[in-house]
Amino acid sequence: MEDKTRRKFLYTVASGMGAAGAAVTVVPFVxxxxxxxxxxAASTTEFDFSTLTPGELKVxxxxxxxxxxxxxxPEMVKDIYGHNDLLLDPxxxxxxxVQAGWMKTDEQRITRSIKPEYLVIxxxxxxxxxxxxxxxTPGQKAWGDIVPKDWPGGFHCPCHGSNYDLAxxxxxxVPAPYNLHALPYKYIKETTVxxx
Amino acid sequence: MLKKILxxxxxxxxxxxxxxxxxxxxxxxxxxxxxxxNFWYAFGSIALAILAIQIVTGVFLAMDYxxxxxxxxxxxxxxxxxxxxxxxxxxxxxxxxYAHAVAASFFFFVxxxxxxxxxxxxxxxxxxxxxxxxxxxxxxxxxxxVFFGYLLPxxxxxxxxxTVITNIIGAIPVVGxxxxxxxxxxxxxxxxxxxxxxxxHFLFPVLLCVVVLWxxxxxxxxxxxxxxxxxxxxxxxxxxxxxxxxxxLFGVSVFLIIFCWFVFYHPTGFGLMMETDNxxxxxxxxxxxxxxxxxxxxxxxEILRTVPNKLLGIVGMVFAYVCLFLMPWLDRSPxxxxxxxxxxxxxxxxxxxxxxxxxxxxxxxxxxMYTWIGRSAAIVYFSFFVILPFxxxxxxxxxLPEDV
Amino acid sequence: xxxxxxxxxxxxxxxxxxxxxAAETLxxxxxxxxxxxxxxxxxxxxxxGVCMGCHSARYVTYKDLMDYPEIGITxxxxxxxxxxxxxxxxxxxxxxxxxxxxxxGKVPPDLSLMALARRGGANYIYSILTGFKHDPTGRIPxxxxxxxxPGHRIAMPDPLSWLDHDPAETKGLxxxxxxxxxxxxxxxxxxxxxxHEIGFWVIGFLILMTLVLWLLKVEVWRDVKx
Numbered sequence: 001m002e003d004k005t006r007r008k009f010l011y012t013v014a015s016g017m018g019a020a021g022a023a024v025t026v027v028p029f030v031x032x033x034x035x036x037x038x039x040x041a042a043s044t045t046e047f048d049f050s051t052l053t054p055g056e057l058k059v060x061x062x063x064x065x066x067x068x069x070x071x072x073x074p075e076m077v078k079d080i081y082g083h084n085d086l087l088l089d090p091x092x093x094x095x096x097x098v099q100a101g102w103m104k105t106d107e108q109r110i111t112r113s114i115k116p117e118y119l120v121i122x123x124x125x126x127x128x129x130x131x132x133x134x135x136x137t138p139g140q141k142a143w144g145d146i147v148p149k150d151w152p153g154g155f156h157c158p159c160h161g162s163n164y165d166l167a168x169x170x171x172x173x174v175p176a177p178y179n180l181h182a183l184p185y186k187y188i189k190e191t192t193v194x195x196x
Numbered sequence: 197m198l199k200k201i202l203x204x205x206x207x208x209x210x211x212x213x214x215x216x217x218x219x220x221x222x223x224x225x226x227x228x229x230x231x232x233x234n235f236w237y238a239f240g241s242i243a244l245a246i247l248a249i250q251i252v253t254g255v256f257l258a259m260d261y262x263x264x265x266x267x268x269x270x271x272x273x274x275x276x277x278x279x280x281x282x283x284x285x286x287x288x289x290x291x292x293x294y295a296h297a298v299a300a301s302f303f304f305f306v307x308x309x310x311x312x313x314x315x316x317x318x319x320x321x322x323x324x325x326x327x328x329x330x331x332x333x334x335x336x337x338x339x340x341x342v343f344f345g346y347l348l349p350x351x352x353x354x355x356x357x358x359t360v361i362t363n364i365i366g367a368i369p370v371v372g373x374x375x376x377x378x379x380x381x382x383x384x385x386x387x388x389x390x391x392x393x394x395x396x397h398f399l400f401p402v403l404l405c406v407v408v409l410w411x412x413x414x415x416x417x418x419x420x421x422x423x424x425x426x427x428x429x430x431x432x433x434x435x436x437x438x439x440x441x442x443x444x445l446f447g448v449s450v451f452l453i454i455f456c457w458f459v460f461y462h463p464t465g466f467g468l469m470m471e472t473d474n475x476x477x478x479x480x481x482x483x484x485x486x487x488x489x490x491x492x493x494x495x496x497x498e499i500l501r502t503v504p505n506k507l508l509g510i511v512g513m514v515f516a517y518v519c520l521f522l523m524p525w526l527d528r529s530p531x532x533x534x535x536x537x538x539x540x541x542x543x544x545x546x547x548x549x550x551x552x553x554x555x556x557x558x559x560x561x562x563x564x565m566y567t568w569i570g571r572s573a574a575i576v577y578f579s580f581f582v583i584l585p586f587x588x589x590x591x592x593x594x595x596l597p598e599d600v
Numbered sequence: 601x602x603x604x605x606x607x608x609x610x611x612x613x614x615x616x617x618x619x620x621x622a623a624e625t626l627x628x629x630x631x632x633x634x635x636x637x638x639x640x641x642x643x644x645x646x647x648x649g650v651c652m653g654c655h656s657a658r659y660v661t662y663k664d665l666m667d668y669p670e671i672g673i674t675x676x677x678x679x680x681x682x683x684x685x686x687x688x689x690x691x692x693x694x695x696x697x698x699x700x701x702x703x704x705g706k707v708p709p710d711l712s713l714m715a716l717a718r719r720g721g722a723n724y725i726y727s728i729l730t731g732f733k734h735d736p737t738g739r740i741p742x743x744x745x746x747x748x749x750p751g752h753r754i755a756m757p758d759p760l761s762w763l764d765h766d767p768a769e770t771k772g773l774x775x776x777x778x779x780x781x782x783x784x785x786x787x788x789x790x791x792x793x794x795x796h797e798i799g800f801w802v803i804g805f806l807i808l809m810t811l812v813l814w815l816l817k818v819e820v821w822r823d824v825k826x
Contacts, residue, residue: 460799
């Protein structure tokens, strides 16, 4: 009687090892296609808020996209509160992109920043990608009727009229569906953040 | 397991419409092969494995390589920089690049052994002449591919190797200069040359796959020779699967150990696979003190060098290939395998030594001593082909076996 | 095969001749380096403090010095090194190539690949740095005469002040030369430690795989009389 068990066993072991070897061999090739070390090094941007004056806004690039960095005055921080009924998503819960790992307290969820005075937020309108204009003064006197009568101060997108408050939260009844996206960042010095 | 797949309804559906399954059965499973093939017959499948390695690693290198001579400061170029980016920044780029460089050398090492097998066992003789011709064509094709590829890093030996070898074209009478400028895309090796060599280096391996396919198809018409040189009877042939599929896999596995030992522990091949001077960026104003091609091209380079006349040197080098092509017709012996041909065996051995000596000298600087040795070896090389038609007359062949 | 013996002897003779010809130049000293963090950090200090006065390492960035685990300097140390340059900038010397050419007659070559671009690698670098002597013929000025440099005239003037150094300093200078040779060996091929590590497992697996395939081959071929 021919005993084929040894043969079958060896075939199985050889095939198993071969498949494992092939799977491991794929790994470096997949890694080679992912962003390289120099691309990843360019994937973070530093910003020092002490270069801004209170109330000043700058638009800086991060991973090739525009980002708002805003030094909010105490009045601006106050203007974030008190108009939740006008907002679509006041606590930033709609989608993962409007939330961030550093949003630990409710206050941070509302001001949408780690420290209330320094705002780091995506400058890409969630409608169709324009960069909204900065209109921080409350009321219509400064801006005309492109902003509503009870304007608390914030951002107004010129392309299709979407409005956001000074925490980048989107208003109801505008084309944009979501708050300006939150970004991963952390403090590496007292006033310096590392974005990405 | 294989049987289950091939006999399945799905396979039948495919086969009815493409004949694919019956081709696989005919060429890879049932294909009759002599049962006495030894390890010298493993190199064909190993070469195929190396071709696959080169294409895969090559495609991935091409994703990050920049074929541009645009200067980036201090003598460096975008091309050279892109290779360093692959080595340092691209995930496992160093592994892919070292594998590609080491495999290039192994490709030639394996093919030369493959040729030794053919010359020893008479696998070039009737009815396998066409198979042999295809093989020599593959060799030349491979040398063209490696010549184009070596320019790409734009290092010192890249640049000067390409300059010296393309200068050969310039020696052709009448049209030489015109042709030289055409190939280079300029008066000297430069940006246009690099760009087009990159295109050729990418394209030619695809064409090579087709030629290799023809080579194997031609083999399957006349069937493999074997160490006795005597055609086997049916009962002494065995199906390719599982006997030679398993045996070849074993052969490839042994090759991979040696290959990986070089890739992971000696990727520059002790300066033979990745030359030291090529870690310096190309400098068109300064020729390196010793300029020789990579080891696998040295025998032909030495033949070129030993002739003291530029045009005749080129003729000599070309003739070295022509002689190889002519082998099936130069050798008149009715006996195939050198096992039974005591005189041919010795003569062939001397030929192999001459090739080794030519290769060695080709890698040394030009001194009177090496020139003398190289010339002697070149004479031996060509003498082999001159005496080949007469060897069988002086030979008392050993009695051939009845069967394999 | 007695002919084989004759021809093998021939080839060995050839190899011997070329080895003898090569030995005209002085054999290099052995640097005996190991690529460990202590050595590499000390080597970086020598490189940044001495070599970078004239030489650059264009393929290494300040961030790389933090990210490579074998060096792993801190953010603060990288900031101290880079000054006004961005973190992702390469290690470029403050001396412009034009100024260097005027001062030394040659542009100092980039050192990123030097350990691979010269025969002898780390041994060559170590030997050069500790090979400055007085020219016995008196033709080449002090500081440019090097016993290990081909032709003996080197444009780089004795960077570690090896010539006529106080014998008490010898061990210290040798250590600096050794450390910077190790640093240059590392930056020429920064993934070499990982390469060796992975290679061990890959080859181990392949040996096992080959063994299994051999057993399979023997088993399958049992059917055939050969």
